[in-house]
Amino acid sequence: MSSMNASDAPHYVAARVQRAIAEDARTNELGIKVDVRGNQIFLQGQVFEEEQRAHLTEVATEAAPGLTVHNEVTCVQVGEPGEEELL
Amino acid sequence: MTIRVAAVADIHLSEASRGTYRKRLDGIEHRADVLLVGGDLTRHGTVAEAQVVADEFRDLPIPAVFVLGNHDYHSNAEEEMAELLRAAGLIVLDDSAAAVLDGRLGIAGGKGFGGGFAGKCASEFGEPETKAFVRHTREIADRWRVALKGLETEHRVVLSHYAPIKETLEGEPPEIYPFLGSYLLAEAADAEGADLIIHGHAHRGTEKGVTPGGIRVRNVALPVLGRAYAIYSLAEAGW
Ligand SMILES: [Fe+2]
Ligand SMILES: [Fe+2]
Numbered sequence: 001m002s003s004m005n006a007s008d009a010p011h012y013v014a015a016r017v018q019r020a021i022a023e024d025a026r027t028n029e030l031g032i033k034v035d036v037r038g039n040q041i042f043l044q045g046q047v048f049e050e051e052q053r054a055h056l057t058e059v060a061t062e063a064a065p066g067l068t069v070h071n072e073v074t075c076v077q078v079g080e081p082g083e084e085e086l087l
Numbered sequence: 088m089t090i091r092v093a094a095v096a097d098i099h100l101s102e103a104s105r106g107t108y109r110k111r112l113d114g115i116e117h118r119a120d121v122l123l124v125g126g127d128l129t130r131h132g133t134v135a136e137a138q139v140v141a142d143e144f145r146d147l148p149i150p151a152v153f154v155l156g157n158h159d160y161h162s163n164a165e166e167e168m169a170e171l172l173r174a175a176g177l178i179v180l181d182d183s184a185a186a187v188l189d190g191r192l193g194i195a196g197g198k199g200f201g202g203g204f205a206g207k208c209a210s211e212f213g214e215p216e217t218k219a220f221v222r223h224t225r226e227i228a229d230r231w232r233v234a235l236k237g238l239e240t241e242h243r244v245v246l247s248h249y250a251p252i253k254e255t256l257e258g259e260p261p262e263i264y265p266f267l268g269s270y271l272l273a274e275a276a277d278a279e280g281a282d283l284i285i286h287g288h289a290h291r292g293t294e295k296g297v298t299p300g301g302i303r304v305r306n307v308a309l310p311v312l313g314r315a316y317a318i319y320s321l322a323e324a325g326w
Contacts, residue, residue, distance in 0.1 A: 025131060028130055028131055028158070028161065031290045031291060045291075046290065046291075046310045048099050048309075049101070049103065049104075051103065076309060076310045076313070077313060078111065078309065078313065078314060078315055079313055079314040079315070080314060080315065081093070081115075081118055081314055081315045081316050081317070081318060082314045082317070082318075083318070084091060084118070084119075084318035084319065084320050085317070085318065085319050085320070086320050086322065087282065087283060087303055087319050087320065087321055087322070
C-alpha cells in the first residue's frame, strides 16, 4: 500500500481502512464500521474474541499511519439458549 | 407431533476456539430434536479451522445439519471442509436436501448467494461478471426447488447462509443488502412450500421476518441472537 498522510480525504482513508480490515488475514472482518474524524479513526462493531479486537487496531494503524485509532469494537456476548418460539 | 429445531449461524470458529465451543451445546438434547447451523462456521475457511468445527460438533446426541458460508469459501477448501464435517457424522447440505427424525423433518438448502431484493436487485444483463453473479444465485435457487420437491417429510425447513428477505437485514446498511441475500431464495421456498427458513450472514440484522408467501424467516447469526442457539418448534405442517 502506498504511504499516505492525515491530509488524505477522510472518505478514502475510511474506505482503505475498512478494506484492509476485510482483506487482511489477521482480521477478515466484514462488518466493522470505520469513521474518520480529523486525525482520529473510530472502529465500531462486534467480534467474537478479545484477541480479534487487538488485531483490528493493528491492521487499522498500519493502513492509516499517523492517525490515532479508537477501537470501540465489542465482543459478542453469548447467553443461555433461552425459551423456544412456537411457530 | 411438535419438532423442536435449534438453530445458530456465524459461529466463526478459529483454531483458538478448540475445546471452547462444545460446552454451549451441553444439554441440547433436552431442549431440541435437531440442530441446524447456517454457515460461516470458520473465520478464514481453512482446513485447520474446519477440523475444529468437526471436533466441537462430533457425536452430538441429536442430528446436526450444516451449510457453509462465504467465510468457509475464503481458502478454496470448501469441499474438504464438507468432507471433514461428514466424516464427523454431521450432515452438510450443498444445494441438496436431507431427511432426519425418521423422515418427519426435511431440510433443504445450501450457502445461497446475493443479488438483492425485488425492485432493487441486479439482473443478468451487461458484462459477463454481472451476469455470472446473478446467474450463480438463480442456479442455486433452481437447485433448491428441486431439493424441496424431493422431500416427502411431514415438515420442511430451508437452511441458508445468505438472507432470503430484507426484513431480517434491518440494522445493516441498506447499501450492502445486495451482498447479503437475494429474493430468489425466498421465491424458491414460496413456490415449493416450507415451514421455516433459517439463515445467517447479517451479523447486524434482525431475528424475525416473513416471506411474501408467508413463510417465517429467522436470522440466527450469533451476534443477532446473543444466545447459544434459538429454538423454534414446528407444530402442524403449515404449507
Ligand atoms: Fe458471518
Ligand atoms: Fe457470511
